[in-house]
Amino acid sequence: MASVARSSAAKTNKNKLRVHKVKVFLQLYPGKFGTDDERAIDKAIEYTVYIDGKFSQGGNIEDDGSVEVYIPGGAKAKLEALGTSYEIEPITNLEAHDTLLGIQRRLRLLGYLHTDVNDEWGADFDRAVLNFQADHGLDPNGKALDAVTYNKIKSEFGE
CATH class of the missing domain: 2.60.40 (Immunoglobulin-like)
Structure with a gap:
């Protein structure tokens, strides 16, 4: 401030x-x-x-x-x-990182999700997860909530 x-x-x-x-x-x-x-x-x-x-x-x-x-x-x-x-528009509070909304928001802010955050598991979110996994040398299984992908999103986001 x-x-x-x-x-x-x-x-x-x-x-x-x-x-x-x-x-x-x-x-x-x-x-x-x-x-x-x-x-x-x-x-x-x-x-x-x-x-x-x-x-x-x-x-x-x-x-x-x-x-x-x-x-x-x-x-x-x-x-x-x-x-x-x-x-x-700055976001003052992020959704919890262990929720679908939280993962979507972080993938959007990291540049992987190009649609609005909507708490729905659709094709755009699948593509974002697969691209993130591929960029980080992870198994491209499309599972955002598996421990390896989940922890990598948190570390890349700085949490």
Whole structure:
């Protein structure tokens, strides 16, 4: 949290402004495998960020295809790059990691699930699990809840 400025320099402000730092990756394919050069799009590509419809920041994406966006608590951001708009809304609480919703959310945030999180076991979720397993050298059995896959999702997500 960042301290909020106060008009009087003699008094300390106790208020806090919550800001979410979000790192967005624009990549040619999902996951963490391959080099930055293989996954990343051209670093000369420009981006613009709008917070609640107002310009916030802009520039060129980083070498690894990433953009760091700072979003005030309760606000929504829109990242524009490559002729496409990407809506960004920070999630303050994730679903429990041992639920289907939790696994779907983590696979989505890792770039494997390209549909909304819906607590349903469908073809898109199957594909996400199989791609994750293949990228991490696991047995591609499609079982997200088996111990090996479940633990790998947790470790890749940083839990």
